[in-house]
Amino acid sequence: RKGNVIITGASSGLGLATAKSLAETGKWNVVMACRDFLKAERAAKSVGMSKENYTVMHLDLASLESVRQFIDAFRRSEMPLDSLVCNAAVYYPNAKTPSFTADGFELSVGVNHLGHFYMSRLLLDDMVKSDYPSKRLVIVGSITGNTNTLAGNVPPKANLGDLRGLSGGLSGLGSTAMIDGGEYWGAKAYKDSKVCNMLTMQEFHRRYHEETGITFSSLYPGCIATTGLFREHIPLFRTLFPPFQKYITKGFVSEEEAGRRLAQVVSDRSLTKSGVYWSWNSTSASFQNELSEEASDAEKAKKVWELSDKLVGLA
Ligand code: NDP
Numbered sequence: 628r629k630g631n632v633i634i635t636g637a638s639s640g641l642g643l644a645t646a647k648s649l650a651e652t653g654k655w656n657v658v659m660a661c662r663d664f665l666k667a668e669r670a671a672k673s674v675g676m677s678k679e680n681y682t683v684m685h686l687d688l689a690s691l692e693s694v695r696q697f698i699d700a701f702r703r704s705e706m707p708l709d710s711l712v713c714n715a716a717v718y719y720p721n722a723k724t725p726s727f728t729a730d731g732f733e734l735s736v737g738v739n740h741l742g743h744f745y746m747s748r749l750l751l752d753d754m755v756k757s758d759y760p761s762k763r764l765v766i767v768g769s770i771t772g773n774t775n776t777l778a779g780n781v782p783p784k785a786n787l788g789d790l791r792g793l794s795g796g797l798s799g800l801g802s803t804a805m806i807d808g809g810e811y812w813g814a815k816a817y818k819d820s821k822v823c824n825m826l827t828m829q830e831f832h833r834r835y836h837e838e839t840g841i842t843f844s845s846l847y848p849g850c851i852a853t854t855g856l857f858r859e860h861i862p863l864f865r866t867l868f869p870p871f872q873k874y875i876t877k878g879f880v881s882e883e884e885a886g887r888r889l890a891q892v893v894s895d896r897s898l899t900k901s902g903v904y905w906s907w908n909s910t911s912a913s914f915q916n917e918l919s920e921e922a923s924d925a926e927k928a929k930k931v932w933e934l935s936d937k938l939v940g941l942a
Pocket of ligand 1: 635638640642660661666686687688714715716717767768769770821847848849850852854855856
C-alpha cells in the first residue's frame with residue numbers, strides 16, 4: 628500500500644516542495660495539514676500534484692483545540708499514520724511586541740514548538756499502530772538555532788536560559804513572552820523555537836525509539852532564501868537576502884532541492900538512523916551533523932519536554 632504522511636504547513640515553501648517530491652513518486656498519500664484550506668488546494672494544483680496523491684486537512688497550530696480537531700478528522704479518515712513531518716513555522720524578525728496563540732502562548736514558540744509538540748505527542752499512538760515498515764517522525768530544525776555555526780552566531784543568538792519564561796507559560800503577563808524570561812525579540816523567539824524543535828526530536832528518540840522502532844530525525848535543509856518565511860522582513864532584506872546567500876555564503880538552496888532533501892529524510896532507505904540531525908554538503912550529499920551545546924543538552928531537552936507537557940495539558 629501507499630504510505631500516509633502528514634506534513635504541516637504544506638501550503639508553501641519547503642512543506643509544499645516536500646509534498647510534491649513525495650507525491651510524485653506515487654508511493655505516498657500526502658496529508659497537507661494547513662491553516663488555509665483553499666491556499667493549500669491551489670498550491671497543490673500549482674505544482675502539478677495529482678488528486679489521488681494528496682488530501683488537504685485543516686490545522687491551525689496556533690490553537691490546541693484546532694490540533695485536537697485535526698487529529699479527530701484524521702482518525703475519522705481511518706488512514707494509518709506512517710510518517711509525520713513537523714514543518715510549519717512563523718518568523719517575526721521585526722516585531723517589537725509579541726503576539727499570542729489562542730491558548731495565550733507567544734506565537735513563534737507557540738506555533739513552531741508547542742503546537743507541534745502537542746500534535747506529535749498525541750499522534751505517536753497512531754504511528755505505533757501502523758504496520759508500515761519504516762515509520763518516521765521528522766521535526767524541521769535550523770542552523771539559526773545552532774550557535775556552533777556562523778549563521779547561528781548572528782545576533783540575537785538562541786538561548787533558552789533557565790527556561791523561566793517557558794515555565795511561566797510564555798504569556799507575556801507577569802513574567803515575559805520569551806523562554807529565557809528576557810525581553811521580547813521576535814528573531815530570537817524564532818531561533819529559540821528551533822532549538823526546542825531539535826531538543827524535542829532527541830527527547831522523542833530517547834523516550835520512544837527503542838520501544839516503537841520509529842525513526843526520529845531533524846534536519847537543516849539549507850538556506851531557502853526565497854520562501855514565505857521572510858515575508859515579515861523589510862523589502863530591502865527580501866531583495867538582497869537570496870543573492871547574498873547564493874553568491875556570498877553559498878548556503879542557498881532552491882525550494883525544489885530543499886524539498887528533495889526533506890523527502891529523503893521521510894523515505895530514503897539510507898536515512899533510517901534515529902536521533903540524527905541531517906545536513907547536506909555542497910554536492911548535496913547528506914551527512915549526520917553536530918548540534919550546538921544547547922541544542923544537544925539532554926538535561927535541557929528533558930526539562931523542555933516536561934514544561935511543554937504541562938503547558939499543553941498532558942501532564
Ligand atoms: P514558509 O513561510 O514558506 O512556510 C511555512 C508554512 O507554515 C506555511 O505553509 C504556513 O502556512 C505554515 N504555517 C504558519 N503558521 C501556521 C499555523 N498557525 N498553522 C498551520 N500552519 C502554519 O517557510 P519555509 O518553507 O521556509 O519554512 C518551513 C520550515 O523550514 C520551517 O520549519 C522553517 O523553520 C524551516 N527552515 C527554513 C529555512 C529557510 O531558509 N527558509 C532554513 C531552515 C529551516 P500559510 O501558507 O498559510 O502561510
